[in-house]
Amino acid sequence: MLWCALCLPNPCGTESLASAQHGLALWALQFTPRVTRLDEAVLMEVQASLRLFGGAVELAARVRADSPALGVVSVAWAPTALGALALARAERGEVGHACDCGGGGEVDTTPLAERLDALPFTVLTVTAPLADTLAQLGCRTLGDLRALPRGGLTRRFGPALVEALDQAYGLRSPAFSWVTLPQTFCARLDLMARVENAMALVFAAKRLLLQLQGWLVARNAGVTAFTLRWQHDGLRPQPGEEGDALVIRTAQPMRDMAHLSRLLAEQLARVQLAAPVETLILEVDSVCDYRPPTASLLPDAAEDRDALNRVLERLAARLGAQRVVRPVLREDARPEWAQQWVPVSAPMRARPVSATVRSEGLPQPTFLLPEPLRLAVRGNRPLYQGELQLLLGPHRVEGGWWHRVEVAGGAAESRQVARDYWVALSAHAGALWVFQTRVAGEDAAWFLHGVFA
Template sequence: MLWAALLPEAPPPPNPPRTEALQGLAVWCLQFTPRVAVLEAAVLMEVEGSERLFGGRRALAAQVRTESAALGVAFLAWAPTSLAALALARCGVRNGFAQPLAVLLDALPLASLAAVAAHAPMLARLGCTTLGQVRALPRGGLSRRFDKELLVALDQAYGLRPCAHAWVALPEQFHARLELMSRVEHAPAILFGARRLLLQLCGWLAARRCGVTAVTLRWCHDAMRSKTAGDGGELTIRTAEPTRSVEHLARLLAENLAKVQLLAPVGDLELLAVEVRAFEAPTASLLPDSQQDGESLALVLERIAARLGPQRVLRPVLQEDHRLEWTVHWQPAPAPLPRKSAATSPAPYTLPQPSFVLLQPLPLAVQDHRPLYQGLLQLLSGPHRVEGGWWHRLSDETGTHAQTVVRDYWVALSAHAGVLWIYQTRLADEDTAWFLHGMFA
């Protein structure tokens, strides 16, 4: 078995460890294994069955050590049993596989196991200062003089008896809270504490195999505030695609916090996952990815939109429409992309599509029922009828109008302008007319 014990930084002696910190650390550990437990102000997790999913034992240990340090973990130890890992972490010993487990545990002090530390004064009068000296005492005398928890804890730590734990359940919704070490008066300084909450959020998302598209950060003002400051404030950030990248969310949050002015010092933070969606992890490939070392275009657009405003950065979105001018529309870059319907699919175009499309079709003159554009046009291919748009209505000052079109498209040749994309209207309420809609490169 492979157990890890994570001990957060201990508060000052009169204060007990905070339950929120232990629970948040346990939720973060659930991304590595479902076998996570909270015991004696520490978090234990068994990763024997999932270490291969993270690249092996060494890669998993390096990842846990690096990321847990940002969550305030002061001591981390690995051992074959849960109580052994906890005892080694309390004594600052990281690797419980460097020597035989019995040799390592025998040298630990009595305080390393809670069940043994409860009887430390009497054991000290018997001349015992280490776990090995306690094990050397007659078991019959230990069972009669001390409670059974002492022998049970020793057997479980040395692997002689199984140990049962109450596993932490993965919450359905994410809501984490953090009390800051000191009061913060400037909004950008909130990011230091918010990053710890983002790490917990991304661990929860990884355990649920999901990503987030909207996150809300709330802050509570200090109790010694003015009445006009209010209880606090909140900030919601959105992404176009589901993500669980800590760095990406932290950058977006930093851009938004730079524009916030606090009305009073802040003492507490809360983080909520507002919109959670299914997340498809990128497929591993043997070939190197050109975007592995850089930032993708979607992340850059979201960061610029957070700085300039969502309406100032737009991105094109394809639509399933037969009308050429409605196949693409522009929306704010941070807005989620519309979901594609499985029942519909874009109709294939048998006619070549132009390389350049005019924003507004250009009316063409007609001579002897033939369209003109820098001379008479020669019709090469067509007609290809496009009809639809009755479902699409736009409102303006004059009312609501349907965008119904009935057109016959042609590929035409101009002696001076080259190959053109033109159409002829066929609406009943207006005269037949020719328009230039696009050009071929």
Template sequence: MLWAALSLPCAPDGTPPSNEALHGLAVWALQFTPRVAIADDAVVLEVEASTRLFGGRRALHERIDGEGREIGMAAIAWAPNSLAALACVRAGVLNGVRQPLPQVLDALPMGVLSAVAPHRLTLAQLGCRTLGDVRRLPRGGIGRRFGKGLLDALDQAYGVQPEAHRWVDLPETFHARLELMARVDAAPALLFGARRLLVQLCGWLAARQAGTTAFTVRWAHDGAHLRPGGDAGGTGWLTVRTAQPMRDVEHLCRLLAEHLAHVRLQAPVGELALEAPEVVPLQAHSASLLPQDGPAGELLPRVLERIAARLGPGRVWQPVLCEDHRVEWMQHWQPAPQPVRGPRIAPPPVPQPGFILPEPLQLAVRDNRPIYQGPLMLLAGPHRVEGGWWHRAGDDATNHHVERDYWVALSQHAGVLWIYQVRLAGDATAWYLHGAFA
């Protein structure tokens, strides 16, 4: 598993970030994974299943780090579980997956775990300075003296016990508020704070797979406060509309800058708020290597013709279905520019595997049962395939006649497999693995 912990800076007086700020960061992080939770003074998210979608761990790290800094994120750390990631981000260790987890955590100060805080003075008097020192204490003594909570926190951080989280729900509507670090006298200067809110908005839109056609920026003058969906005395507002659904931060910022250039503030502004009243679903662009057939994209045969003309004859091939029930010869390959000839083949009435081995693999047999990473359980079959005595391929004199009984089998470790037994063979107990189901 891969977890990330995102932290926000504390106030100058040491006050931890507010719940509103943590919730805003968590809502923005929902665009990367639905498994987002607030843990103490940070936001943790499980991103193992999202790394491939965002181009790998490095690309995902760069995107979260780059966009997160714009909305006030102070640091990011990675670890195999959320509690370890939280400990790493507090200690300033940004990569907790490069080394074995016990080696990483043992060297951290013991204060990085919240469960240590109530007992920190006593543990320090016992000579403990790091998590490794605490973990090396007798478990029975820790449980009796400090309670089960400290042991559970240590076990969860080191991956011995599972964790439980309360996931953050994606809100149906968007509203974000920002208190400016200094009073602003000119409207164009509001763009600096508004951009931070727009980044949050685009993260929320990405999580909803939607775009906005209008957003409203509200500001409050000195002594006034903003309320979601309403105005108070001494406030102003500006609505920006787009020609089509949009969630591009740069484009929305440019539009807002043009509108703010025509606004004159009545008094210094100390607070901003952003709302998105008009949200519509936004169809994502296909990430396929080849274009999709249909009115919105170029037809695949035309693309193949153009690629073949560019690369030369015989460089681009396409599969063609054949009227043959033997799996090895159900298709053949021909140059892409040539038209596909032959009848349309109806799908087979029995399950067909998604992956075929180049050559069937003979299986071991124990007590008349085939074995592949453990004994196989026969689920369906037999499906008899027989024929091919007529098959001659050029100068190939090999007899391609087959007489097989196919079965769908289940392996405890390898999944669902496609195996067969050769009929009328000298060794009637021989089994072969021919494919696997996706």
């Protein structure tokens, strides 16, 4: 058995001890299902999970790195629950006795009895009310207490004291009520100080995201949408300004904290706070099953794709989803409607349109102007950076009589085209795709529409 005790300060800043413990327990559930609350601490039993997290040393390093953000003030590891708690309390130094035996968040292999014997007896919860009497008996440490006859101790102080001592030293195993995983996630954080800058909320939200990560790992899920709400301080009770919210969506189920907090930062960068913020609330809107990345030695195509998706998501968060796009082919002969750009985050159609056959054998440019550009004409020849040489053509593109769009004023305008496309050469601009068409009131006009770059 390997227990880890995570001690919270009591009283616990602005938030109540219960809510801090709840958040910490959520985070701890990612390591093991055996998590329990005891007094002011959260205890977890991790023996069965050691291999998954790369051994006791790795796990201790990870706990030490993440736990301060959740408000934990001391961490200790021991083979029994009460032993770990006693060591954690001793390390916190509240008992007024500097301790160099077993705390510090490291896993210590010294026998537990040796480490506990040296601790002051006040580290156990049951002994705290008896402190005066025990001190008058000449006890200072747990070792002194243990040296007293058990029968006498039981008669004088009741069975609870001896039982707690046995539990701490591993002679008897206590029963715990384990923390169960909630079905939904909603975490709340009262900020230490009023926050006036939206970007500063990113740092405050880190604690909530850590809890979210623990909850997701424990549920074996990844988040696809979550909401960050903030409430303004109560000093400004203006109607409609109690707070605001931000919904973050991800393309793939995600539990990587660094990525989630970067997405949050990109979105918060655009937020203007109406008033100082007092409270943050993180809610999960939807989750999906999460497939963790395969640990492979060789570079993996799927891993590459995930890395690219993550960076594209970040780009879309800053630039807007409409600006990170991929093409989709449409069945249309008119080049403007032959392709459509859709956001990368939109789901891909399983079966792509088989429009490739249509364009085969016909010249197709590689760049298309967003709008055809009217060309000047000299002596019946179109001009674009000099006179154009018409090389190949004409290729007739005609259609779209069925395509009518509403324009301003309620009238419908036809998008019918009747064009003769040519491949033209320009001395400076390379190979161009131009077309000739009739325009209202004139004979014919030339337009530049694409480039064979």
